[in-house]
Amino acid sequence: MLSVLLNFALASNAGAIHDVIPLLIIVLPFSSFLICALLGYKLKKGAGLLSLLLVGSSSLLCLWVFVDVIVSGKGNGELIQGCWMTIHVGSKEAPFVIPLGYLIDPLTSIMLFVVGFVGWWIMLYSIGYMDGDPRYHRYFAYMSLFMASMLGLVLSNNFVMLYICWELVGLCSYLLIGFWYERETAMRACKKAFIVTRLGDTGFALGIFILVSMFGSVAFYPLDGVNGIFTSIGRATEGKENMLALAVMLLFCGAVGKSAQFPLHVWLPDAMEGPTPVSALIHAATMVAAGVYMVARCFVLFDANGKLNLFGGLIVLSPAHIVALIGSFTAFMAATVALVQTDIKRILAYSTISQLGYMMMALGVGAYSAGTFHLVTHAFFKALLFLCAGSVIHAMGTNEIFEMGGLKSVMPITFATYLIGMGALAGIPPLSGFWSKDEILTHAFVHSKPIWLIGEVTAFLTALYMTRQLCIVFLGSPRNPEAHPHESPPVMLLPLVVLSVGAAVGGLIGTPWMNLYASFIIHGMASAGAHHKPPTAIMFFSIAVSLLGVLCGYLLYGARHIPNHSEDPLRKLLGNLYSFLEAKWHMDWYEGKATRRVFFSLVSFCRRFDLGVVDGFVNLVGWAVAYVFAQLHRFFDLYVVDGFINGLAFITGVCGDMLRRIQTGFIRHYMLFVLMGFVFLLIVSIWRIVVLGHP
Amino acid sequence: MGKEVVWWAFFYLVSAFVLFNAIIVVTSPSLFRCLLHLMLVFIGVAGLFLLQGAIFLAGVQVLIYIGGVTTLILFAVMLSEEVVGRGKALISRGKGMGIVVAVCFLVLMFALYSSCVVFLPPTYEAHISPVAQFFAKAHSSTMGNVEVIGVALLTQFLVPFEFVSVLILVAVVGAITVARLSGSK
Amino acid sequence: MVSSMMHYLILSAMLFSIGIYGILTRRNAIAILMCIELMLNAVNLNFVAIGAHLTPNQITGQLFAAFVITVAAAEACIGFALIIAIYRNFEKVSVDDINIMRW
Numbered sequence: 005m006l007s008v009l010l011n012f013a014l015a016s017n018a019g020a021i022h023d024v025i026p027l028l029i030i031v032l033p034f035s036s037f038l039i040c041a042l043l044g045y046k047l048k049k050g051a052g053l054l055s056l057l058l059v060g061s062s063s064l065l066c067l068w069v070f071v072d073v074i075v076s077g078k079g080n081g082e083l084i085q086g087c088w089m090t091i092h093v094g095s096k097e098a099p100f101v102i103p104l105g106y107l108i109d110p111l112t113s114i115m116l117f118v119v120g121f122v123g124w125w126i127m128l129y130s131i132g133y134m135d136g137d138p139r140y141h142r143y144f145a146y147m148s149l150f151m152a153s154m155l156g157l158v159l160s161n162n163f164v165m166l167y168i169c170w171e172l173v174g175l176c177s178y179l180l181i182g183f184w185y186e187r188e189t190a191m192r193a194c195k196k197a198f199i200v201t202r203l204g205d206t207g208f209a210l211g212i213f214i215l216v217s218m219f220g221s222v223a224f225y226p227l228d229g230v231n232g233i234f235t236s237i238g239r240a241t242e243g244k245e246n247m248l249a250l251a252v253m254l255l256f257c258g259a260v261g262k263s264a265q266f267p268l269h270v271w272l273p274d275a276m277e278g279p280t281p282v283s284a285l286i287h288a289a290t291m292v293a294a295g296v297y298m299v300a301r302c303f304v305l306f307d308a309n310g311k312l313n314l315f316g317g318l319i320v321l322s323p324a325h326i327v328a329l330i331g332s333f334t335a336f337m338a339a340t341v342a343l344v345q346t347d348i349k350r351i352l353a354y355s356t357i358s359q360l361g362y363m364m365m366a367l368g369v370g371a372y373s374a375g376t377f378h379l380v381t382h383a384f385f386k387a388l389l390f391l392c393a394g395s396v397i398h399a400m401g402t403n404e405i406f407e408m409g410g411l412k413s414v415m416p417i418t419f420a421t422y423l424i425g426m427g428a429l430a431g432i433p434p435l436s437g438f439w440s441k442d443e444i445l446t447h448a449f450v451h452s453k454p455i456w457l458i459g460e461v462t463a464f465l466t467a468l469y470m471t472r473q474l475c476i477v478f479l480g481s482p483r484n485p486e487a488h489p490h491e492s493p494p495v496m497l498l499p500l501v502v503l504s505v506g507a508a509v510g511g512l513i514g515t516p517w518m519n520l521y522a523s524f525i526i527h528g529m530a531s532a533g534a535h536h537k538p539p540t541a542i543m544f545f546s547i548a549v550s551l552l553g554v555l556c557g558y559l560l561y562g563a564r565h566i567p568n569h570s571e572d573p574l575r576k577l578l579g580n581l582y583s584f585l586e587a588k589w590h591m592d593w594y595e596g597k598a599t600r601r602v603f604f605s606l607v608s609f610c611r612r613f614d615l616g617v618v619d620g621f622v623n624l625v626g627w628a629v630a631y632v633f634a635q636l637h638r639f640f641d642l643y644v645v646d647g648f649i650n651g652l653a654f655i656t657g658v659c660g661d662m663l664r665r666i667q668t669g670f671i672r673h674y675m676l677f678v679l680m681g682f683v684f685l686l687i688v689s690i691w692r693i694v695v696l697g698h699p
Numbered sequence: 700m701g702k703e704v705v706w707w708a709f710f711y712l713v714s715a716f717v718l719f720n721a722i723i724v725v726t727s728p729s730l731f732r733c734l735l736h737l738m739l740v741f742i743g744v745a746g747l748f749l750l751q752g753a754i755f756l757a758g759v760q761v762l763i764y765i766g767g768v769t770t771l772i773l774f775a776v777m778l779s780e781e782v783v784g785r786g787k788a789l790i791s792r793g794k795g796m797g798i799v800v801a802v803c804f805l806v807l808m809f810a811l812y813s814s815c816v817v818f819l820p821p822t823y824e825a826h827i828s829p830v831a832q833f834f835a836k837a838h839s840s841t842m843g844n845v846e847v848i849g850v851a852l853l854t855q856f857l858v859p860f861e862f863v864s865v866l867i868l869v870a871v872v873g874a875i876t877v878a879r880l881s882g883s884k
Numbered sequence: 885m886v887s888s889m890m891h892y893l894i895l896s897a898m899l900f901s902i903g904i905y906g907i908l909t910r911r912n913a914i915a916i917l918m919c920i921e922l923m924l925n926a927v928n929l930n931f932v933a934i935g936a937h938l939t940p941n942q943i944t945g946q947l948f949a950a951f952v953i954t955v956a957a958a959e960a961c962i963g964f965a966l967i968i969a970i971y972r973n974f975e976k977v978s979v980d981d982i983n984i985m986r987w
Contacts, residue, residue, distance in 0.1 A: 664987040665987060667985070667986050667987045668983060668986055668987075669982075669983025669984060669985050669986030670979065670980065670983050671913070671916070671979045671982075672793065672907075672908060672979060672980070675907050675908060675916075676796065676800070676908060679800055679804070679904055679907075679908070680800070682804075683800070683803055683804060683807060686804070686807040686808070686811060687807065689811065690807065690810050690811050690814060693811075693814045693815065694814055710888070710891065714891075714895050717895075717899065718895075718898060718899065718902070721899055721902045721903070721922055722902060724902075724906065724918060724919065724922060725902055725903070725905055725906030725909065725910065725919055725922075730912060730914060730915060733915055733918055734918065737918050737921065737922070740922060740925065741925065744925045744928070744929060747892070747895075747929055747932075748928075748929075748932055751892070751932050751933060751936050752936060753932045753936070753946045753949070755946070755950075756928075756932060756946050756949055756950060756953075759950055759953055760928075760953065763953055763954070763957050764921070764925075764953065764956075764957075767957055768921060768956070768957055768960050771960055771961060771964055772914065772917070772918060772960070772964065774964070775914055775964035775967055775968060776914055778968050778971065779914065779967065779968070779971045793908060793909060794909055796908055797904070797905040797906075797907075797908035797909040798905060800904055800905070800908060801901040801902065801904045801905040801908075802901070804897075804900070804901045804904055805897055805898065805901045808893075808894075808897040808900075808901075809894070809897070812890065812893055812894070812897075819938075847943055848943060848946065848947060848950070851943050851947055852947070856947055859951060863951055863954050863955065866954075866955065866958055867954065867957075867958050869958075870958035870959070870961050870962050871958075871961065873962050873965070874961045874962045874964075874965035875965070877962065877965040877966055877968075877969050878964075878965035878966075878968045878969055880972075
């Protein structure tokens, strides 16, 4: 018995931020999507401008919200919630309310700023990049839809809305990866992306179900009489630690899928088949960060007493441990694979996976502010790097780094911005990436030394492969004499510059001595990585590691020119290990053939079972029944019915045969019969008179 | 009383005559003799009718049976040509069965009559003896008179009378048709 | 005294049975017809006797007997015509030998 009552309950405790602004933030890009999708073929070039306009206004609203939260200081200890409408499902005895609305706390506002700002500049970039594409308007429709869903995801105040927007961004990713659907590789990639993230999403949904059953609500914080999950942890989870841990692990499954952690990381490198701005926005800055965002949002759950007791108490894991483990392993693995890639975008893709691993690692060891800070800075410099790569691809027409070279002189602005981005990624102070990465490593050192070690090794590798890429692509001399690269048009260069500014100086809000970011982001989270006065030694150690990586990279790749089609110097160095890395730790093989074989064998088994057993049984029953009934019917028809009719005829014949002998032809016999009959009548009449008394 | 005796004497005489001739009719191998004795039976029956007071009927009997039927049978006998010389063919068969059935019938009739005696009306004994009737009817209009019969035929029994006339006509025509020489159409 | 009706009835019964014997016994078709005439006469006797004794004021009995005589004559006529026709076709009138209309 579902009684769905929709009532617009505009109950909120908002102050200056009205209910309508978050709604607008989502609705404006969504309307852009609708217009571009339905009328885009008429607008053509105008589609891009229109979507820029609408998304831009949404971004401005995001900015406004962000500024408002900072200025009015609402972030500290307070959160702003509102509800656009409530959905009542369930019966009268067991009512269940889903309050669809928005939630604005510092995390939300920061994410709004990042998504809005970076997203808009990338859209501006794509005006130039996608110029001349026949499906121009569709691209902007999908991008607007993505913006709307991502903003909705960030603003959501309950798991249901979060999940819906989660799936929507997955959908947009699918649509945009397969944007050039004439290409076989693109189609395979988008399917792979969707399916792999779907696996994670299944776990996510299961986790939500368990949480709902435990807490009786989907909302994060209490609102209008609805329980908030995060605030009712203490009393609802007494003695149910296993269940809570299980739920949290399942939630993390979703994050693993969406943020491309091991083992669901395989879709992200293939997702590079899409246009470069898509890679920049979705697969670097924002969508893949959604997983990290979700873990950050549910940080209270991760940090709760949930413990998984395995083997009857032999091994006690808490979800945070698992998050950290997976994150660090992913970071390390992806960095090693990035080292041997030859596609410019693939290098960046693996780099993204690695950095996402860093963020997860941070959240796993409890460094809430460090993790989210890295998310912010990563968005800036990774988007920047992707856009630069897009610039290069646009100029060179190829993705392979060993066909490029010496672009420094030809594309100076691209080179400069790329340099800034690379430095931020490698962790060179005072660029933004250094501050966030350093904070993570510091927290890791305090909480768990092995994880810190892995982090440092990964940092070294990161610097190494980024330097490699820089040297091969931009330094040296051109490898392809036929290509004539040129600098990109201004519409593409402007976002590069803007983002590079952000990548350069953005980190300064989070320096250890004056961590504005941390104080901003933390409100009432007791154990969210309390400030430790960092041992400065760690910082210098990290700097040393990064510089070492850059040096090694330069030595290997930048010192002398490596012509095209020649062996990578690293191959000599690593030997067999190189081929292992080149095969991506053999994960493709693992995921490709084996699963296909398993799947097909399962499918064929099901098919054989269905045809043989089920259909066979049904056919057998049908045949048996039909046969039995047919036999019965035949028997009845043949012997009873026909027998009756034939019997009648037979009896008639026999009687006739017997009776005809009376007709002898002799008159005398006939006369005899007559008289005998007469005699009989006489007897009858005498009998009547004598016996009955009357004639 | 004397008239009674006469009547009864005549009755027994005539009935003996009839029965005797009837037996000869059914047993004679010669067809001619058969016919002759049949004629005598007819005469005897006419006499019996007279004794009962049915004078017109007796006349009709003589006229038709002796005058018509006997002549007819005579013609038939002559035309069948079997009477001369081939007396053997007339030897009858199945006498036993015949006697059995006849006797059976007789016995049964006796039984019937005796059992029906109780149903006779009570005034039966009281009516005028037919003997007296017979001797008194020479010139009186009593039952059996031609006049009475004629009146009845044309009033009460008109329909049967007409039917019978048609019947006779049909019979005659039919007989002619059947017995005609097949050659002539 | 014994009523004369009963006498007549017994007489006619005897005549009738003699006729029956004749029908069952005789082989010649003409003879059979003659025996039928016998039977008819017996019937007439019955009619007249009963009519005279049980319905003395009505002439029904005698008249019926008259009709019987008439019909008997007609029937004898046709019968003998048939016999002539049969004789013409079969050259004999013995009923034992004429049995074509059989099964």
